[in-house]
Amino acid sequence: MKSKKILVAALLMLSAIATPALSKSWTDVDYVGDGMVGHKMDIHVPDDGKATHKVIVLIYGSAWFSNNSKGDAFKAYGKELTNAGFSVVSINHRASTEAHFPAQINDVKAAIRFIRGNAEKYGFDTSFIGITGYSSGGHLSSLAGTTNGVKTKKFGKVTVDIEGSLGSFTNESSAVDAVVDWFGPIDMSRMERCETYKDAKSPEAVLLGGPSAENPDLVKAMNPMSYIDRKDPMFLVIHGNTDPVVPYCQSEFFSRALADKGRLDAFVTVEKGNHGPITFNASTFKRMVDFFKKQSER
Numbered sequence: 001m002k003s004k005k006i007l008v009a010a011l012l013m014l015s016a017i018a019t020p021a022l023s024k025s026w027t028d029v030d031y032v033g034d035g036m037v038g039h040k041m042d043i044h045v046p047d048d049g050k051a052t053h054k055v056i057v058l059i060y061g062s063a064w065f066s067n068n069s070k071g072d073a074f075k076a077y078g079k080e081l082t083n084a085g086f087s088v089v090s091i092n093h094r095a096s097t098e099a100h101f102p103a104q105i106n107d108v109k110a111a112i113r114f115i116r117g118n119a120e121k122y123g124f125d126t127s128f129i130g131i132t133g134y135s136s137g138g139h140l141s142s143l144a145g146t147t148n149g150v151k152t153k154k155f156g157k158v159t160v161d162i163e164g165s166l167g168s169f170t171n172e173s174s175a176v177d178a179v180v181d182w183f184g185p186i187d188m189s190r191m192e193r194c195e196t197y198k199d200a201k202s203p204e205a206v207l208l209g210g211p212s213a214e215n216p217d218l219v220k221a222m223n224p225m226s227y228i229d230r231k232d233p234m235f236l237v238i239h240g241n242t243d244p245v246v247p248y249c250q251s252e253f254f255s256r257a258l259a260d261k262g263r264l265d266a267f268v269t270v271e272k273g274n275h276g277p278i279t280f281n282a283s284t285f286k287r288m289v290d291f292f293k294k295q296s297e298r
Contacts, residue, residue, distance in 0.1 A: 023047050023082045026122070031091070031114035032107075032167045038067035038094035039166075041111055043122055044078060045087045052125040053087040054296045055115055057108075057176070060090075061135025063203035064104060067095040073137065077285055084289045086296075087124055089115060093140065100209040101222050106164025108144050109174035117169030128296040130178040132288065135246060135275065136203070138184020139224070142254065145179035145235060146227040155226070156217035176233055178295035180288045183239045183279060185246045186254045188212050188219045194249035225257045232258075234265045236291040238284050240273015265291055 023044045032039035046053055058078060060069035070090040078088045093107035112129060119126045133141035151163045163174060188204040189197055189212065197219075198204065200211035208215050208222070220226050235258050239251035251267065258264035268287055273279035 023088075031111045036067075036094070038092050038098070039107065039110075040068070040070070041089055041091040041114075042070050042074060043087065043089050044074065044082050045123055046082050046085055048085065050085075050123075052119075052123045053085060054125045054128040055130070056081045056086045056088050056292060057112065057115070057129065057131040057141075058088060058090040059093070059108065059131070059133030059137030059140050061133065061137045061182075062095075064096040064136045064207045065203065067098065068092050073133070076134065076280065077132075077288065080285045080289055081292070084293065086130075086292065087122070096203065096207040101207050101218065102160055102162055102164070104140055104207070105143050105147070105162060105222075106166055108140050109163055110166035110169075112144070112174040112176065113169040113172040114167055116172040128177050129175075130180070130292045130295065131176045132180035132182065132292075133184065134182035134280075135184060138181040139186065139222075140184075141179055142181045142184055142186065142224040142235070143222065143227075144174070145176055145233050146224040146229075148175040148232060150227060153221065153227070155220045158217040158221065160218070160221040162221075178233050178235075178292055180236045180238065180291060181251070181254070183243055183246050183251065183275060184254075186225060186250045187223050189216070189223075190249070190253065191247065194247050225254060228257055228261050228263060230261050230263070232261065232263045234291075234295055235263055236265050236268070236288065238268040238270065238279065238287070240270040240275070240279035242272050243275045243279070245275040265295075 026043040028040045058073040060073040070092045074090040081088045091111045093104045116126045131141045192198045197213040237255050241248045255267035270279045
């Protein structure tokens with residue numbers, strides 16, 4: 001797919017110039033316990049002598065089609081965050097071709113519960129768990145942030161199980177404390193020219209299991225804006241204004257909705273930013289790191 005090729009090119013460029021971070025790592029940790037590739041995570045802890053570190057969860061972008069791209073997310077900006085003193089947990093989730101929504105957000109929440117349930121083992125300071133993702137990972141990160149404390153919710157005739165019950169740590173919280181959304185799709189009813197639904201072959205239609213226009217209740221359920229309230233964590237939103245894959249207006253819509261509830265720290269527009277290239281740069285990485293540091297020190 002075009003979007004994945006653009007992202008891969010950007011990630012390869014960035015990984016080639018990134019400063020290596022000293023860290024201890026665990027790979028392919030099964031956060032559900034079912035052996036599925038889509039339920040594996042990689043854990044990177046700064047090797048700085050400190051007993052514990054606050055945590056950032058990373059979610060890759062793939063138009064929800066991949067179940068195993070956690071390494072790409074860490075290559076993109078994981079080292080920026082371990083260098084800043086955070087433990088970084090890069091997670092897989094099930095692909096849209098093997099499980100429809102809300103499976104993916106159920107996976108994300110299971111991973112967060114696993115982090116809290118294994119804090120002592122990995123030296124996690126779970127007083128702060130941030131989350132960030134790009135493209136479809138931005139969507140899932142944003143949805144995780146706006147659904148803190150939401151178990152199920154009804155939209156029209158559809159009741160959606162947002163929390164899920166995966167894994168062995170269902171008594172733990174899946175709440176997050178800060179979110180960085182990198183050019184994530186948000187409102188699937190306005191993905192075509194910022195006005196209406198895309199066709200039945202679109203990634204969001206595959207995620208839903210049918211044409212978006214024929215599933216308006218599920219479209220509302222997967223929209224992070226459907227859940228925003230003043231108790232949500234703070235958000236930093238970053239988007240290039242020439243993104244050819246996820247329309248820039250998606251972040252405009254989202255940022256306005258967050259600001260209305262006092263949940264927007266900043267909306268960063270990258271001039272001539274693409275879907276990864278140019279938008280991923282030293283300045284925006286610094287904005288992300290500085291935001292997470294500020295939020296973690298509150």
